[in-house]
Amino acid sequence: MASVEVVALVVIRNNLCYHTVINKDITTFYTKNVIKEIMETFSKIIIDKATIGACSIDLESEQNSITELRNYMLYCVKFQDGNGITFITSKKYKERIAFSFIIKLKELDDKALITSMFYDSNEPAKIDVIEKINKDLKELHVVMHKNIESILERGEKLEILILKAEGLSKNSKRFYVTAKKMNRYCTIS
Secondary structure (H helix, E strand, C coil), rough: CCCCCCCEEEEEECCEEEEECCCCCCCCCHHHHHHHHHHHHHHHHHHHHCEEEEEEEEEECCCCCCHHHHEEEEEEEEECCCCCCEEEEECCCCHHHHHHHHHCCCCCCCHHHHHHHHHHCCCCCHCCCHHHHHHHHHHHHHHHHHHHHHHHHHHHHHHHHHHHHHHHHHHHHHHHHHHHHHHHHHCCC
């Protein structure tokens, strides 16, 4: 992908950061550890203050003085047990996919799997059935257009072949008539 769609994921369990993943492709002035620490602190505060349920926060607000954040969304889900997950993406990332992704992560304990799923989430078709179907439909649409174009080209070629066959048929009839006349005049002795 040309641009980074998923930025960070923080899983909070028992009021502690269970796992944090920051996208490797982010290049900023800060080091990765500083960004990770900021994300973990930010996520703990949000999960602590949030009510049980889901919310999305547009990081483009009047009070936001950091212009780099204005193109991102923060998705947060706090579960009944007090645990929660925050997920930061670009604005073009679909909200439905973000929340369904968070719900999938709720019961996972394997940090390697969580990290793998985080990087897979940059391609929504890998983690969301509806997106996969949409992607497959778009590919099928392209293939069908190519098939229709090739059928039309084949139809044009068939028309040319039919015209040539008709011409050959007329020429063969003329040849037959001419050969018959010639045979009348020729006698074999």
